[in-house]
Amino acid sequence: MKRKYKIVPLDGRKFGKWTVLKLVVIDKPGAYYECQCECGTVTIIPATTLRSWRSTQCKECNYKEMYDPNKEIGIRYGKWTVLEYKGIKNKLQQFLCRCRCGVQRVHYAADLRAQKTKQCTACHNKANAIRNTKHGYHNTSTYRIWSAIIQRCNNPNSTGYIHYGGRGIKVCERWNDFNNFLKDMGPRPANLTIDRINNDGNYEPNNCRWVTHKVNCNNRRSSIKLR
Numbered sequence: 001m002k003r004k005y006k007i008v009p010l011d012g013r014k015f016g017k018w019t020v021l022k023l024v025v026i027d028k029p030g031a032y033y034e035c036q037c038e039c040g041t042v043t044i045i046p047a048t049t050l051r052s053w054r055s056t057q058c059k060e061c062n063y064k065e066m067y068d069p070n071k072e073i074g075i076r077y078g079k080w081t082v083l084e085y086k087g088i089k090n091k092l093q094q095f096l097c098r099c100r101c102g103v104q105r106v107h108y109a110a111d112l113r114a115q116k117t118k119q120c121t122a123c124h125n126k127a128n129a130i131r132n133t134k135h136g137y138h139n140t141s142t143y144r145i146w147s148a149i150i151q152r153c154n155n156p157n158s159t160g161y162i163h164y165g166g167r168g169i170k171v172c173e174r175w176n177d178f179n180n181f182l183k184d185m186g187p188r189p190a191n192l193t194i195d196r197i198n199n200d201g202n203y204e205p206n207n208c209r210w211v212t213h214k215v216n217c218n219n220r221r222s223s224i225k226l227r
Contacts, residue, residue, distance in 0.1 A: 009023070015035075078117070078118025079118060093110075101120060140188070142187050169196075192212060195215065
């Protein structure tokens, strides 16, 4: 003998983000209701699931709550800056990103975080061309200093990023090309290091100089200046 279930009307009631629309008849025991999430998603849910609050929103809203896409807006991954959340595809968040050169593309958040993409194709090809340029400085301290500047200003995964790119310090567009950096600053003089005259300013020709390690240390934010 089949057990009889008492149907309790739930039309119009809210369970979390779900609003019950109507009772539906399906070939299963118990009561089932068509429900609409606040985002507009409509699905059928067992009455027991609603009453026990085992479901309070759709999968996409639940995913957004767990991984709030708004936290990604404005974050830089390599040369990409996250502009806009574009929804979920293949169970992964997608974001519209802009490369430093201005090109815009949609990328999976997982690919950005894993650094599977750092820049657009044009910038990638340009970087390869620069690396392949026979300027003869790849194994010099001048090149290593330039490379370190690029990393700590542009790469969120760099250990120094928090003190440079993380607080708004940038590399001028011209110095993204090592050859321009070399023309403006010249080869690194022996026993000198690069220093920003204005410690809160960017890496650019009129704000950088070669100085001794002592002068560089005295110009740091942590240094106490006595008058």
